[in-house]
Amino acid sequence: MKLFPRNKIWLRTVLQIFFFILIALIAVNHVLEDSGVKIPLLSNASLHAVCPFGGVVSLYQFAAVGTFTQKIQQSSFILMILVFILAFLFGSVFCGWVCPLGSIQEWVGKLGKRLFKKRYNHFIPWRIDQYLRYLRYIMLIWVLYATAMTGKLAFGDIDPYYALFNFWTGEASFTGLAVLGVTLLASLAVERPWCKYACPYGAILGITNLFSVFSIRRRESTCKSCDICFHDCPMNIPVHAVKVVRDHQCIGCLECTSEAICPIENTVVFATKGSR
Amino acid sequence: MKIRSKTLGTIIAFVIFGGILGASTLGLWKTESVRNPNSIQRNKSIGEAARENAVTGDYYPADIRGNHRFGEISEIFNIPLEILSHAFALPPDVDPANFKNQDFDSIYPSFEGEQEIGNGSVKWFVALYTGLPFELEDEEEDTYLLRPAVEILKKHASLTAEQIAYLDAYTIEIEFEIPDSYPSEDEFQSSDEGAGDGEETKLKQDEMIVAGKTTFADLLDWGVSAEKIETIIGGGIPNRLILVYDYCAENGLPFGQIKTELQIEVDTLGP
Structure with a gap:
Protein backbone atom coordinates (compact mmCIF):
# COMPACT_ATOMS: atom_id res chain seq x y z
CA MET A 1 0.00 0.00 0.00
CA LYS A 2 1.35 3.40 -0.98
CA LEU A 3 1.57 6.12 1.66
CA PHE A 4 0.15 8.72 -0.72
CA PRO A 5 -2.42 8.18 -3.49
CA ARG A 6 -1.13 8.22 -7.04
CA ASN A 7 -1.06 11.66 -8.62
CA LYS A 8 -0.94 13.34 -5.24
CA ILE A 9 1.35 16.27 -4.55
CA TRP A 10 2.85 14.35 -1.65
CA LEU A 11 5.42 16.93 -0.63
CA ARG A 12 2.62 19.43 -0.02
CA THR A 13 0.95 17.00 2.38
CA VAL A 14 4.26 16.40 4.13
CA LEU A 15 4.86 20.14 4.57
CA GLN A 16 1.28 20.71 5.75
CA ILE A 17 1.64 18.02 8.42
CA PHE A 18 5.07 19.32 9.38
CA PHE A 19 3.92 22.92 9.85
CA PHE A 20 0.78 21.85 11.67
CA ILE A 21 2.77 19.79 14.18
CA LEU A 22 5.44 22.48 14.48
CA ILE A 23 2.92 25.19 15.37
CA ALA A 24 1.06 22.85 17.73
CA LEU A 25 4.29 22.02 19.57
CA ILE A 26 5.26 25.69 19.78
CA ALA A 27 1.85 26.43 21.31
CA VAL A 28 2.35 23.59 23.83
CA ASN A 29 5.86 24.82 24.61
CA HIS A 30 4.54 28.32 25.22
CA VAL A 31 2.11 27.01 27.82
CA LEU A 32 4.72 24.71 29.39
CA GLU A 33 6.98 27.72 29.89
CA ASP A 34 4.90 28.77 32.89
CA SER A 35 5.61 25.51 34.64
CA GLY A 36 9.34 25.70 33.96
CA VAL A 37 9.31 22.77 31.50
CA LYS A 38 10.38 23.13 27.87
CA ILE A 39 10.49 20.93 24.80
CA PRO A 40 14.18 21.03 23.82
CA LEU A 41 15.33 22.71 20.59
CA LEU A 42 11.89 24.20 20.00
CA SER A 43 10.71 27.78 20.28
CA ASN A 44 8.31 28.67 23.04
CA ALA A 45 7.15 31.83 21.31
CA SER A 46 3.54 32.91 21.49
CA LEU A 47 1.34 32.09 18.50
CA HIS A 48 1.15 35.80 17.70
CA ALA A 49 4.92 35.86 17.30
CA VAL A 50 4.90 33.12 14.66
CA CYS A 51 1.94 34.37 12.62
CA PRO A 52 2.86 36.44 9.56
CA PHE A 53 -0.54 38.13 9.53
CA GLY A 54 0.50 39.88 12.75
CA GLY A 55 3.04 41.77 10.68
CA VAL A 56 0.37 42.85 8.20
CA VAL A 57 -1.99 44.24 10.85
CA SER A 58 0.93 46.07 12.48
CA LEU A 59 2.04 47.81 9.29
CA TYR A 60 0.07 51.00 9.86
CA GLN A 61 1.15 51.43 13.47
CA PHE A 62 4.74 50.64 12.59
CA ALA A 63 4.74 53.24 9.83
CA ALA A 64 2.88 55.82 11.93
CA VAL A 65 4.61 55.63 15.30
CA GLY A 66 7.34 53.00 14.95
CA THR A 67 5.84 50.47 17.34
CA PHE A 68 4.13 47.11 16.91
CA THR A 69 0.51 46.37 17.64
CA GLN A 70 -0.02 44.85 21.08
CA LYS A 71 1.22 41.23 21.34
CA ILE A 72 2.91 41.40 17.93
CA GLN A 73 6.64 40.86 17.83
CA GLN A 74 9.38 41.57 15.34
CA SER A 75 9.35 37.92 14.26
CA SER A 76 5.85 38.45 12.81
CA PHE A 77 7.31 41.16 10.60
CA ILE A 78 10.10 38.88 9.42
CA LEU A 79 7.61 36.13 8.58
CA MET A 80 5.37 38.62 6.80
CA ILE A 81 8.28 39.65 4.57
CA LEU A 82 9.25 36.04 3.85
CA VAL A 83 5.69 35.08 2.94
CA PHE A 84 5.36 38.14 0.70
CA ILE A 85 8.56 37.09 -1.10
CA LEU A 86 6.99 33.67 -1.72
CA ALA A 87 3.73 35.32 -2.78
CA PHE A 88 5.36 37.65 -5.29
CA LEU A 89 7.11 34.64 -6.84
CA PHE A 90 4.45 31.95 -6.59
CA GLY A 91 1.17 33.55 -5.47
CA SER A 92 -0.56 32.50 -2.28
CA VAL A 93 1.27 29.19 -1.86
CA PHE A 94 1.47 29.93 1.88
CA CYS A 95 -2.25 29.11 2.06
CA GLY A 96 -1.92 25.81 0.22
CA TRP A 97 1.36 24.55 1.60
CA VAL A 98 1.92 26.04 5.04
CA CYS A 99 -1.13 27.49 6.83
CA PRO A 100 -2.23 24.99 9.51
CA LEU A 101 -5.77 26.36 9.55
CA GLY A 102 -6.09 25.70 5.83
CA SER A 103 -4.62 22.23 6.32
CA ILE A 104 -7.06 21.17 9.00
CA GLN A 105 -10.00 22.35 6.90
CA GLU A 106 -8.64 20.25 4.05
CA TRP A 107 -8.31 17.20 6.28
CA VAL A 108 -11.82 17.56 7.66
CA GLY A 109 -12.93 17.98 4.05
CA LYS A 110 -11.68 14.49 3.24
CA LEU A 111 -14.36 13.18 5.57
CA GLY A 112 -16.87 15.45 3.85
CA LYS A 113 -15.89 13.96 0.49
CA ARG A 114 -16.78 10.51 1.77
CA LEU A 115 -20.07 11.77 3.15
CA PHE A 116 -21.29 13.82 0.22
CA LYS A 117 -19.39 12.23 -2.68
CA LYS A 118 -19.71 14.41 -5.82
CA ARG A 119 -21.90 16.97 -4.12
CA TYR A 120 -19.05 17.85 -1.79
CA ASN A 121 -17.69 21.34 -2.41
CA HIS A 122 -20.48 22.06 -4.93
CA PHE A 123 -23.37 22.95 -2.66
CA ILE A 124 -23.36 26.69 -3.23
CA PRO A 125 -24.45 27.82 -6.73
CA TRP A 126 -21.57 29.55 -8.50
CA ARG A 127 -23.66 32.63 -9.34
CA ILE A 128 -23.88 33.34 -5.60
CA ASP A 129 -20.58 31.82 -4.60
CA GLN A 130 -18.50 34.02 -6.89
CA TYR A 131 -19.66 37.10 -4.97
CA LEU A 132 -19.36 35.51 -1.54
CA ARG A 133 -15.67 35.01 -2.27
CA TYR A 134 -15.16 38.77 -1.89
CA LEU A 135 -16.41 38.79 1.70
CA ARG A 136 -12.87 38.19 2.87
CA TYR A 137 -11.87 41.60 1.53
CA ILE A 138 -14.51 43.21 3.73
CA MET A 139 -13.01 41.24 6.61
CA LEU A 140 -9.51 42.41 5.64
CA ILE A 141 -10.53 46.06 5.52
CA TRP A 142 -12.31 45.83 8.87
CA VAL A 143 -9.35 44.09 10.54
CA LEU A 144 -6.82 46.60 9.22
CA TYR A 145 -9.01 49.59 10.10
CA ALA A 146 -9.95 48.43 13.58
CA THR A 147 -6.36 47.48 14.43
CA ALA A 148 -5.03 50.78 13.14
CA MET A 149 -7.57 52.74 15.17
CA THR A 150 -7.17 50.89 18.48
CA GLY A 151 -3.57 49.65 18.40
CA LYS A 152 -4.92 46.28 19.58
CA LEU A 153 -5.43 42.99 17.78
CA ALA A 154 -8.99 43.55 16.61
CA PHE A 155 -8.97 40.13 14.99
CA GLY A 156 -7.72 38.32 18.09
CA ASP A 157 -11.06 37.42 19.60
CA ILE A 158 -12.50 35.85 16.46
CA ASP A 159 -9.30 34.30 15.11
CA PRO A 160 -9.94 30.57 14.53
CA TYR A 161 -6.20 29.94 14.03
CA TYR A 162 -5.47 31.11 17.58
CA ALA A 163 -8.44 29.14 18.88
CA LEU A 164 -7.27 26.00 17.05
CA PHE A 165 -3.99 25.85 18.96
CA ASN A 166 -5.26 27.29 22.22
CA PHE A 167 -8.64 25.63 22.71
CA TRP A 168 -7.18 23.58 25.53
CA THR A 169 -5.46 26.42 27.39
CA GLY A 170 -8.47 28.57 28.25
CA GLU A 171 -6.86 31.51 26.43
CA ALA A 172 -9.04 31.23 23.34
CA SER A 173 -12.15 33.40 23.38
CA PHE A 174 -15.61 31.91 23.10
CA THR A 175 -16.10 33.74 19.80
CA GLY A 176 -12.86 32.34 18.42
CA LEU A 177 -13.84 28.82 19.42
CA ALA A 178 -17.30 29.29 17.91
CA VAL A 179 -15.81 30.52 14.62
CA LEU A 180 -13.42 27.55 14.62
CA GLY A 181 -16.29 25.15 15.29
CA VAL A 182 -18.42 26.58 12.50
CA THR A 183 -15.44 26.54 10.14
CA LEU A 184 -14.64 22.87 10.79
CA LEU A 185 -18.28 21.92 10.54
CA ALA A 186 -18.66 23.78 7.26
CA SER A 187 -15.50 22.06 6.02
CA LEU A 188 -17.53 18.86 5.80
CA ALA A 189 -19.55 20.39 2.97
CA VAL A 190 -17.30 23.06 1.48
CA GLU A 191 -13.54 22.80 0.98
CA ARG A 192 -11.64 25.45 2.95
CA PRO A 193 -14.66 27.62 3.85
CA TRP A 194 -12.64 30.00 6.02
CA CYS A 195 -10.10 30.50 3.24
CA LYS A 196 -12.78 31.11 0.64
CA TYR A 197 -15.08 33.48 2.47
CA ALA A 198 -13.44 35.00 5.52
CA CYS A 199 -9.65 34.80 5.75
CA PRO A 200 -8.20 38.33 5.70
CA TYR A 201 -4.66 37.04 5.20
CA GLY A 202 -5.75 34.87 2.28
CA ALA A 203 -7.40 37.97 0.84
CA ILE A 204 -4.20 39.98 0.81
CA LEU A 205 -2.06 37.08 -0.43
CA GLY A 206 -4.67 36.32 -3.10
CA ILE A 207 -4.01 39.70 -4.68
CA THR A 208 -0.49 38.54 -5.54
CA ASN A 209 -1.99 35.81 -7.75
CA LEU A 210 -2.86 38.56 -10.18
CA PHE A 211 0.79 39.33 -10.92
CA SER A 212 2.99 36.61 -9.40
CA VAL A 213 5.96 35.40 -11.48
CA PHE A 214 4.78 31.80 -11.53
CA SER A 215 1.17 30.76 -12.03
CA ILE A 216 -0.92 27.82 -13.19
CA ARG A 217 -0.93 27.74 -17.02
CA ARG A 218 -2.98 25.54 -19.34
CA ARG A 219 -1.78 24.59 -22.82
CA GLU A 220 -4.88 24.75 -25.02
CA SER A 221 -3.34 22.74 -27.85
CA THR A 222 -3.08 19.56 -25.79
CA CYS A 223 -5.98 20.10 -23.39
CA LYS A 224 -8.91 17.70 -23.88
CA SER A 225 -11.26 19.97 -21.90
CA CYS A 226 -12.22 17.11 -19.63
CA ASP A 227 -12.83 19.60 -16.78
CA ILE A 228 -11.21 17.29 -14.25
CA CYS A 229 -8.92 20.11 -13.13
CA PHE A 230 -11.98 22.25 -12.36
CA HIS A 231 -13.77 19.50 -10.48
CA ASP A 232 -10.70 18.69 -8.41
CA CYS A 233 -9.82 22.27 -7.55
CA PRO A 234 -10.41 22.88 -3.85
CA MET A 235 -11.21 26.53 -4.59
CA ASN A 236 -13.58 25.75 -7.52
CA ILE A 237 -11.50 27.70 -10.01
CA PRO A 238 -12.45 26.98 -13.66
CA VAL A 239 -8.91 26.07 -14.71
CA HIS A 240 -10.25 24.37 -17.84
CA ALA A 241 -11.64 27.65 -19.12
CA VAL A 242 -8.58 29.88 -18.89
CA LYS A 243 -5.06 29.90 -20.24
CA VAL A 244 -3.54 31.39 -17.11
CA VAL A 245 -5.03 31.13 -13.63
CA ARG A 246 -4.96 34.66 -12.24
CA ASP A 247 -7.72 33.99 -9.75
CA HIS A 248 -7.38 35.67 -6.33
CA GLN A 249 -8.62 32.44 -4.73
CA CYS A 250 -5.93 30.10 -6.09
CA ILE A 251 -3.85 28.60 -3.25
CA GLY A 252 -1.10 27.19 -5.48
CA CYS A 253 -1.68 23.61 -4.36
CA LEU A 254 -0.81 22.27 -7.84
CA GLU A 255 -3.51 19.59 -7.54
CA CYS A 256 -4.85 20.61 -10.98
CA THR A 257 -1.53 20.20 -12.76
CA SER A 258 -0.31 17.43 -15.04
CA GLU A 259 1.86 16.35 -12.14
CA ALA A 260 -1.35 15.52 -10.25
CA ILE A 261 -4.89 15.24 -11.64
CA CYS A 262 -4.54 16.41 -15.28
CA PRO A 263 -4.23 13.24 -17.39
CA ILE A 264 -2.30 14.86 -20.24
CA GLU A 265 1.38 15.40 -19.70
CA ASN A 266 2.75 18.92 -19.78
CA THR A 267 -0.69 20.51 -20.21
CA VAL A 268 -1.49 22.17 -16.89
CA VAL A 269 1.75 23.39 -15.38
CA PHE A 270 3.07 25.84 -12.80
CA ALA A 271 5.25 28.08 -14.87
CA THR A 272 6.35 31.56 -15.85
CA LYS A 273 5.04 33.40 -18.87
CA GLY A 274 6.36 32.08 -22.16
CA SER A 275 7.51 28.71 -20.90
CA ARG A 276 7.10 25.72 -23.16
CA MET B 1 10.28 28.19 -16.88
CA LYS B 2 8.29 25.39 -15.30
CA ILE B 3 8.51 24.32 -11.72
CA ARG B 4 7.51 21.00 -10.22
CA SER B 5 6.01 20.37 -6.80
CA LYS B 6 9.21 19.02 -5.26
CA THR B 7 11.09 22.15 -6.26
CA LEU B 8 8.29 24.42 -5.06
CA GLY B 9 8.06 22.65 -1.70
CA THR B 10 11.81 22.85 -1.25
CA ILE B 11 11.85 26.56 -2.08
CA ILE B 12 8.98 27.27 0.36
CA ALA B 13 10.79 25.47 3.19
CA PHE B 14 14.10 27.09 2.25
CA VAL B 15 12.69 30.64 2.13
CA ILE B 16 10.88 30.29 5.47
CA PHE B 17 13.58 28.54 7.47
CA GLY B 18 16.47 30.15 5.64
CA GLY B 19 14.87 33.53 6.24
CA ILE B 20 14.41 32.82 9.94
CA LEU B 21 18.01 31.60 10.20
CA GLY B 22 19.27 34.68 8.40
CA ALA B 23 17.19 36.98 10.59
CA SER B 24 18.48 35.20 13.70
CA THR B 25 22.05 35.62 12.54
CA LEU B 26 21.46 39.33 12.09
CA GLY B 27 19.75 39.57 15.48
CA LEU B 28 16.42 40.49 13.93
CA TRP B 29 14.45 37.40 14.90
CA LYS B 30 12.75 38.43 18.14
CA THR B 31 9.75 36.47 19.31
CA GLU B 32 9.35 38.38 22.54
CA SER B 33 10.13 41.83 23.79
CA VAL B 34 12.28 40.73 26.73
CA ARG B 35 15.39 42.86 26.92
CA ASN B 36 18.64 42.18 28.67
CA PRO B 37 18.38 44.04 31.98
CA ASN B 38 22.14 44.47 32.07
CA SER B 39 21.96 46.77 29.07
CA ILE B 40 20.67 49.52 31.33
CA GLN B 41 23.50 51.41 32.94
CA ARG B 42 23.41 51.40 36.69
CA ASN B 43 23.40 55.19 36.98
CA LYS B 44 20.35 55.65 34.78
CA SER B 45 17.16 56.78 36.39
CA ILE B 46 14.14 54.55 36.14
CA GLY B 47 12.50 57.27 34.09
CA GLU B 48 15.27 56.99 31.51
CA ALA B 49 15.06 53.22 31.55
CA ALA B 50 11.33 53.38 31.13
CA ARG B 51 11.58 55.81 28.25
CA GLU B 52 14.00 53.45 26.52
CA ASN B 53 11.60 50.62 27.00
CA ALA B 54 8.49 52.59 26.12
CA VAL B 55 8.85 51.46 22.52
CA THR B 56 8.15 47.90 23.53
CA GLY B 57 6.02 48.88 26.50
CA ASP B 58 8.10 46.80 28.91
CA TYR B 59 9.70 47.85 32.16
CA TYR B 60 11.83 45.53 34.20
CA PRO B 61 12.31 45.10 37.94
CA ALA B 62 16.05 44.65 37.37
CA ASP B 63 16.17 48.34 36.40
CA ILE B 64 15.12 49.47 39.87
CA ARG B 65 17.92 51.24 41.72
CA GLY B 66 18.43 52.36 45.28
CA ASN B 67 17.82 56.02 44.46
CA HIS B 68 14.45 55.37 42.89
CA ARG B 69 11.38 56.60 44.70
CA PHE B 70 8.25 54.59 45.43
CA GLY B 71 6.30 57.17 43.42
CA GLU B 72 8.33 56.37 40.30
CA ILE B 73 8.07 52.64 40.83
CA SER B 74 4.33 52.91 41.34
CA GLU B 75 3.96 54.90 38.14
CA ILE B 76 6.18 52.79 35.93
CA PHE B 77 5.07 49.37 37.11
CA ASN B 78 1.47 50.37 37.68
CA ILE B 79 1.45 49.28 41.30
CA PRO B 80 -0.76 51.40 43.59
CA LEU B 81 1.33 53.48 45.96
CA GLU B 82 -0.78 52.21 48.88
CA ILE B 83 0.22 48.65 48.04
CA LEU B 84 3.93 49.53 48.05
CA SER B 85 3.51 51.52 51.21
CA HIS B 86 1.68 48.66 52.92
CA ALA B 87 4.04 45.98 51.63
CA PHE B 88 7.07 47.76 53.07
CA ALA B 89 5.29 49.06 56.17
CA LEU B 90 6.19 52.70 55.71
CA PRO B 91 5.48 54.77 58.82
CA PRO B 92 2.66 57.36 58.58
CA ASP B 93 5.08 60.28 58.73
CA VAL B 94 6.93 59.11 55.59
CA ASP B 95 5.73 60.37 52.21
CA PRO B 96 5.52 57.14 50.20
CA ALA B 97 5.82 58.89 46.85
CA ASN B 98 9.20 60.35 47.77
CA PHE B 99 10.55 57.43 49.76
CA LYS B 100 13.78 56.04 48.26
CA ASN B 101 14.72 52.37 48.24
CA GLN B 102 18.09 53.15 49.81
CA ASP B 103 16.44 54.63 52.92
CA PHE B 104 14.99 51.50 54.50
CA ASP B 105 17.63 51.51 57.19
CA SER B 106 16.30 54.81 58.49
CA ILE B 107 12.79 53.50 59.10
CA TYR B 108 13.23 49.91 60.24
CA PRO B 109 14.54 48.62 63.52
CA SER B 110 17.40 46.11 63.37
CA PHE B 111 16.26 42.74 62.18
CA GLU B 112 17.53 39.42 63.47
CA GLY B 113 20.66 37.85 61.99
CA GLU B 114 21.09 38.39 58.25
CA GLN B 115 17.55 39.56 57.70
CA GLU B 116 17.45 42.74 55.64
CA ILE B 117 15.04 44.78 53.55
CA GLY B 118 16.65 46.71 50.71
CA ASN B 119 16.55 47.47 47.02
CA GLY B 120 16.67 43.75 46.19
CA SER B 121 13.50 43.27 48.22
CA VAL B 122 11.74 45.96 46.17
CA LYS B 123 12.87 44.38 42.88
CA TRP B 124 11.73 40.97 44.09
CA PHE B 125 8.34 42.29 45.22
CA VAL B 126 7.75 44.21 41.99
CA ALA B 127 8.73 41.20 39.88
CA LEU B 128 6.37 38.86 41.70
CA TYR B 129 3.54 41.40 41.84
CA THR B 130 3.70 42.25 38.13
CA GLY B 131 4.83 38.85 36.84
CA LEU B 132 7.68 40.51 34.94
CA PRO B 133 10.84 38.47 34.35
CA PHE B 134 13.51 38.80 37.02
CA GLU B 135 16.13 36.54 38.48
CA LEU B 136 17.66 37.01 41.87
CA GLU B 137 21.35 37.65 41.33
CA ASP B 138 24.05 36.15 43.53
CA GLU B 139 24.27 39.19 45.73
CA GLU B 140 20.48 39.24 46.00
CA GLU B 141 20.12 35.72 47.32
CA ASP B 142 18.43 35.43 50.67
CA THR B 143 16.12 38.29 49.75
CA TYR B 144 13.62 38.93 52.49
CA LEU B 145 10.20 40.53 52.39
CA LEU B 146 8.06 41.75 55.23
CA ARG B 147 4.97 39.74 56.21
CA PRO B 148 2.52 42.30 54.67
CA ALA B 149 4.36 42.08 51.31
CA VAL B 150 4.18 38.30 51.38
CA GLU B 151 0.45 38.40 52.16
CA ILE B 152 -0.19 40.84 49.32
CA LEU B 153 1.70 38.64 46.86
CA LYS B 154 -0.11 35.50 47.95
CA LYS B 155 -3.43 37.23 47.36
CA HIS B 156 -2.67 39.17 44.19
CA ALA B 157 0.14 37.49 42.31
CA SER B 158 0.30 34.24 40.34
CA LEU B 159 3.00 32.48 42.31
CA THR B 160 4.52 29.10 41.69
CA ALA B 161 4.80 26.62 44.54
CA GLU B 162 8.55 27.23 44.52
CA GLN B 163 8.09 30.98 44.88
CA ILE B 164 5.62 30.54 47.74
CA ALA B 165 8.05 28.23 49.51
CA TYR B 166 10.82 30.78 49.03
CA LEU B 167 8.65 33.60 50.34
CA ASP B 168 7.68 31.57 53.40
CA ALA B 169 11.30 30.86 54.10
CA TYR B 170 12.36 34.48 53.75
CA THR B 171 9.61 36.37 55.53
CA ILE B 172 10.37 38.90 58.22
CA GLU B 173 7.67 38.91 60.87
CA ILE B 174 7.33 42.57 61.68
CA GLU B 175 6.55 43.61 65.18
CA PHE B 176 6.40 47.36 64.75
CA GLU B 177 3.13 49.18 64.32
CA ILE B 178 1.36 49.16 60.94
CA PRO B 179 -0.26 52.49 60.13
CA ASP B 180 -4.06 52.63 59.98
CA SER B 181 -4.12 54.13 56.52
CA TYR B 182 -3.08 50.91 54.84
CA PRO B 183 -5.60 49.05 52.69
CA SER B 184 -7.88 46.85 54.71
CA GLU B 185 -8.14 43.12 54.37
CA ASP B 186 -11.59 43.56 52.83
CA GLU B 187 -10.20 45.75 50.06
CA PHE B 188 -7.66 43.10 49.17
CA GLN B 189 -10.25 40.36 49.20
CA SER B 190 -12.68 42.28 47.05
CA SER B 191 -10.47 41.82 44.00
CA ASP B 192 -10.29 38.10 44.52
CA GLU B 193 -13.93 37.41 45.17
CA GLY B 194 -16.68 35.97 43.10
Missing part, protein backbone atom coordinates in the same frame (compact mmCIF):
# COMPACT_ATOMS: atom_id res chain seq x y z
CA ALA B 195 -17.73 36.14 39.51
CA GLY B 196 -20.41 37.96 37.58
CA ASP B 197 -21.14 41.64 37.29
CA GLY B 198 -19.08 42.65 40.29
CA GLU B 199 -15.99 41.04 38.92
CA GLU B 200 -16.60 42.40 35.46
CA THR B 201 -16.96 45.91 36.87
CA LYS B 202 -13.73 45.49 38.83
CA LEU B 203 -11.94 44.22 35.74
CA LYS B 204 -13.30 47.08 33.70
CA GLN B 205 -12.11 49.58 36.29
CA ASP B 206 -8.73 47.90 36.46
CA GLU B 207 -8.38 48.11 32.70
CA MET B 208 -9.18 51.83 32.75
CA ILE B 209 -6.06 52.88 34.59
CA VAL B 210 -3.79 55.41 32.97
CA ALA B 211 -0.31 53.92 33.02
CA GLY B 212 2.88 53.69 31.02
CA LYS B 213 1.29 51.51 28.35
CA THR B 214 -1.79 53.70 27.86
CA THR B 215 -2.19 55.11 24.37
CA PHE B 216 -4.36 58.01 23.29
CA ALA B 217 -6.52 55.42 21.54
CA ASP B 218 -7.17 53.76 24.91
CA LEU B 219 -8.30 57.07 26.43
CA LEU B 220 -10.60 57.77 23.51
CA ASP B 221 -12.01 54.25 23.66
CA TRP B 222 -12.73 54.64 27.35
CA GLY B 223 -14.81 57.70 26.51
CA VAL B 224 -12.54 60.61 27.33
CA SER B 225 -13.18 63.30 24.73
CA ALA B 226 -10.38 64.44 22.46
CA GLU B 227 -10.95 68.02 23.64
CA LYS B 228 -10.38 67.10 27.29
CA ILE B 229 -7.26 65.13 26.46
CA GLU B 230 -5.89 68.00 24.39
CA THR B 231 -6.64 70.46 27.19
CA ILE B 232 -4.73 68.31 29.67
CA ILE B 233 -1.71 67.68 27.46
CA GLY B 234 -1.77 71.25 26.19
CA GLY B 235 -1.75 70.38 22.50
CA GLY B 236 -3.27 68.29 19.79
CA ILE B 237 -3.24 64.50 19.88
CA PRO B 238 -0.40 63.59 17.50
CA ASN B 239 -1.48 60.04 16.71
CA ARG B 240 -3.98 57.84 18.51
CA LEU B 241 -1.48 55.00 18.78
CA ILE B 242 1.25 56.93 20.59
CA LEU B 243 1.78 56.17 24.27
CA VAL B 244 0.82 59.06 26.51
CA TYR B 245 4.09 58.39 28.31
CA ASP B 246 6.09 58.81 25.10
CA TYR B 247 4.24 62.01 24.26
CA CYS B 248 5.06 63.45 27.68
CA ALA B 249 8.70 62.38 27.44
CA GLU B 250 9.10 63.91 24.00
CA ASN B 251 7.44 67.17 24.97
CA GLY B 252 9.01 67.56 28.39
CA LEU B 253 5.69 67.18 30.20
CA PRO B 254 5.43 65.70 33.71
CA PHE B 255 3.87 62.28 33.09
CA GLY B 256 2.85 61.89 36.71
CA GLN B 257 0.76 65.07 36.64
CA ILE B 258 -0.71 64.40 33.19
CA LYS B 259 -1.54 60.85 34.20
CA THR B 260 -3.32 62.01 37.35
CA GLU B 261 -5.40 64.55 35.45
CA LEU B 262 -6.30 62.01 32.78
CA GLN B 263 -7.18 59.44 35.44
CA ILE B 264 -9.57 61.94 37.03
CA GLU B 265 -11.30 62.32 33.68
CA VAL B 266 -11.44 58.54 33.25
CA ASP B 267 -12.85 58.09 36.76
CA THR B 268 -15.63 60.62 36.13
CA LEU B 269 -16.90 58.37 33.33
CA GLY B 270 -17.81 55.71 35.86
CA PRO B 271 -17.84 51.92 35.39
